[in-house]
Amino acid sequence: MGISISSMSIATTLEVGVGDDPATEQPSPPPPTHPGGNGNDTIAGSSGDDLMDGSGGHDLLSGQSGNDVISGGDGNDHLYGFGLSGDPSGDGNDTIRGGDGGDYIQGNAGDDWLNGDDGNDRLNGGAGSDAISGGLGNDSLNGNKGDDQVHGGVGNDTARGGQGNDDIQGGDDNDLLFGDLGNDEIFGGRGQDVMTGGEGNDIFAYVVGDAAFINSSGSYAVDVITDFEDGADKLRLNSSFGSAPGDLLKDSSDAGFSTVGAALARAHEMLDAHAGIMDLAVLRVGDDSYLFYNDTGNQAAQSGINSIIRIVGLTPDKISGADLFY
Secondary structure, three states: OOOOHHHHHHHHHHHOOOOOOOOOOOOOOOOOEEEOOOOOOEEEOOOOOOEEEOOOOOOEEEOOOEOOEEEOOOOOOEEEOOOOOOOHHHEOOOEEEOOOOOOEEEOOOOOOEEEOOOOOOEEEOOOOOOEEEOOEOOOEEEOOOOOOEEEOOEOOOEEEOOOOOOEEEOOOOOOEEEOOOOOOEEEOOOOOOEEEOOOOOOEEEEOOOOOOEEOOOOOEEOEEEOOOOOOOOEEEEOOOOOOOOOOEEEOOOOOOEOOHHHHHHHHHHHHHHOOOOOOEEEEEEOOEEEEEEOOOOOHHHOOOOOEEEEEOOOOHHHOOHHHEEO
């Protein structure tokens, strides 16, 4: 049976877009959208990638499996990256925002991004290496398993790393920070913070203005490290001058002091008599060590100590320059 050139031309024209022609391929359908209303909604996603928005009201949203994007909106919401029935281990890498209100957010398996936004929120990363932020409010955050980034944000927060090598930041205000298991790096941030490293070789880090403060009226606040282990943990001190920690000065009498105020006065004397940049004085008060310094790194400002760190249960003879770094 003969085929003419004309019919071949027509056949070729009809084949355009039927096979793999990228100009006419049909796009993948968008993820299912599950919008809520202004009431109290209960919405479960699909096994794929879902977009869920609770809008107003106190909502319960669960993404099931897939890489879901979930927003609670206004109200006190319960937001889950996984399904509340069946096997919860099959969920994906979810993005969940709480919105306004006091929310409970749980990512579970997968590398999730969780943000509490405004309100006093509770956030749990679950398994996977998660990025968790409390936002505004007094939040409770737990990285749980994996190497997580846990940031408190603004407010008096409680943040835990859980298992894994975590990066934990308190942010503004007075925070309680726990590294738990693993080799963690803990930043107190502004405010009067209490930090506990837990098991592992941990780094307690301070940048300019982090280590509490002494104001013009002479009152002071103290940051606290509860479990520093000499030879295992490290203290990282950064100054605005950009220099590494200078000399570590100790009181030769090692008699100790009964009050922090008395130790502060002695630290002024020691630093005034020792010309150096970013020098530190460590003195004993009871069974604890207190580290005094000026984080501007300005030699002329040594008499204006502006930073105090309390190291619980460790006397100055156990602290050396090897425990400090820039």
